[in-house]
Amino acid sequence: MTNAQAQGYAVIALSKLICSGHIKGNKKNLCELLDREMYSLMDIMSEEEAEEKAGRILQGINDTNSRGNTEDIIRVTPEEANKIIDSRERKGLFYCIENGIYVGVDNRDGNAWTEDFGSLSACKRWLRKR
Structure with a gap:
């Protein structure tokens, strides 16, 4: 198996x-x-x-965030994450892995909020609750 x-x-x-x-x-x-x-x-x-x-x-x-909405959290490359942060055009929830650190990017509202995490599960929890 x-x-x-x-x-x-x-x-x-x-x-x-x-x-x-x-x-x-x-x-x-x-x-x-x-x-x-x-x-x-x-x-x-x-x-x-x-x-x-x-x-x-x-x-x-269970991929439902704290507001009851189902939203995809998309893995991107560090380069894509930087582009999302800089341009703020691509809306949504994203994360990348850079040097062993999980970086969450919440750009639902165009403000590109970011936070670093030691684990993927912590990163996704933050993205869903933010």
Whole structure:
């Protein structure tokens, strides 16, 4: 079984357990817990690969921000992020990885708010709640 298949089964299992009432709690919090657990299981990968896989798990279960809107968070290159920040023309939620740091860019309103993070999950949480 590949890591991707294992993630898929984990997402399906968690969703079924939540829907059946066997697991109680906030879906987002449970997804974050799954994120941490899957991350620890993927220690044979680089930190960047593991963070991205864990982030995809969370995204697959619940990609809704705190206002209840579904918005895509798009990975861009550092060069693309700089262009978005400088021009402020491309609207949306973005992140890039530069020297091992996750840089979130919230340009929904054309102000290109930015913040640095040590993990992909923290970056995406900030982008969704901002």
